[in-house]
Amino acid sequence: MNFITDFTNDFYLNFIKEDRWKYIVDGLGVTLEVTLFAVLIGIALGFIVAIIRSTHDKTGKMKFLNWLCNIYLTVIRGTPVLVQLLIIYFVIFGSVRVDKVLVAVIAFGINSGAYVAEIVRGGIMSIDAGQFEAGRSLGFNYTQTMIHIILPQALKNVLPALGNEFIVLLKETSVAGYIALEDLTKGADIIRSQTFSPMMPLLAVAAIYLAFVMMLSWLIKVLERRLRNSER
């Protein structure tokens, strides 16, 4: 009986009183917004970098761009995402007022792009050279061969890895509170600092992350199965 009363009181204090649930719901909105747009930037950036890098690997062209891409990959993958976020917020945008959501989207997008690039490049390089030659021998130029023959196969191969990268990204955005962005994690933290009762808000937030991750995993599996069925 005591336990149930405690629970109810705790629940009331953390979520109902002073509409504290809004921190969670608003925070979730911010987290999803940042993740979604960062994913889009990550995909765009990742594909461009992957195509430049594998074009260089295959043909020896694009030396300068390849060099730039290598620097990007080395720096981004060699430093923590939180440090990148802080640099972008306090150094690059230090002297201008800028929307924190935008900063987070840029930081996580640039970060994710580096990982997506290496995943996609791996996918492109894993396609048998004979596929490329078959395309070229029909008269397709390099770009057409990439678009019609190589990329569709590469994408199919790397879909699970890409999905996984987005799950990682969703969780990584939880450090956005360091630039005082009120995301899901920060929402729980705000409640905790007001109620001095950390367990319930933190567990609630953990459960929400878990639910989204499980949903994404399931989606990826379904997509994967569909793609596989279309081939055999």
Added chain:
Amino acid sequence: MKDKKSVNAALKEAWAVSGSPLIQVKDLKKSFKELDALDGVSVDINKGDVVFVVGPSGSGKSTFLRCLNRLEEPTEGQILFEGVDITDPKTDINLHRQKMGMVFQQFNLFPHMSIMKNLTLGPMKLQGKSKEEAEAEAKRLLERVGLSDRADAYPNQLSGGQKQRIAIVRALCMKPDVMLFDEPTSALDPEMVGEVLAVMRDLAEEKMTMVVVTHEMAFAKEVASRVIFMADGKIVEEAAPDEFFEHPKTERLQNFLAKVL
């Protein structure tokens, strides 16, 4: 761009009335680092020729064939195809490749597309054919190789022999002026070799110009109009099939034939 095209068109026209060979290879060389894979190969291939290229492994047969459509970039020498120097870096090789069908040992069908898509991709994207046109042509050719019922299948659902027949059809759908074959039956189980050779025999009978690298000596004897023996990146002997197999002149060819026949 446009200028180049009209120059090429003029060259092609001049070539058409001149009665020159379809392909003229002049002193072709290809080196991989230190290794001379091709060491000065010259040969004329006329319209309707069925040229077989045989020789020991590593003698440069594949390199020769792949230089013809510049899948390998020649190091030196010239290739005139329909009167146009396709080794000239300014030549748009993609246009000429459309006229040179290629069939690979490993088939190289596109696994993410149905057979029909495999066959119509080139004609639709490169030659501006409508879907209906391209599919009608593909169906006609599928029928010829006895695979009409497989149009909606995916490559993974086919046997090796079927895959290779589809690969041949894919090249034919581009309406090529010459077909290049690199050991088209070497990756096949023995019982499937016959069905692929039958398709090639058909093509030869229709006077398709063909260059065939193969180890199938009996087939070469039967179908070839000319047989070339390569060793160490050079053409060592070249003759009509009867002469080639019954009266080989060089010792190297005699030894080679003694081993493979």
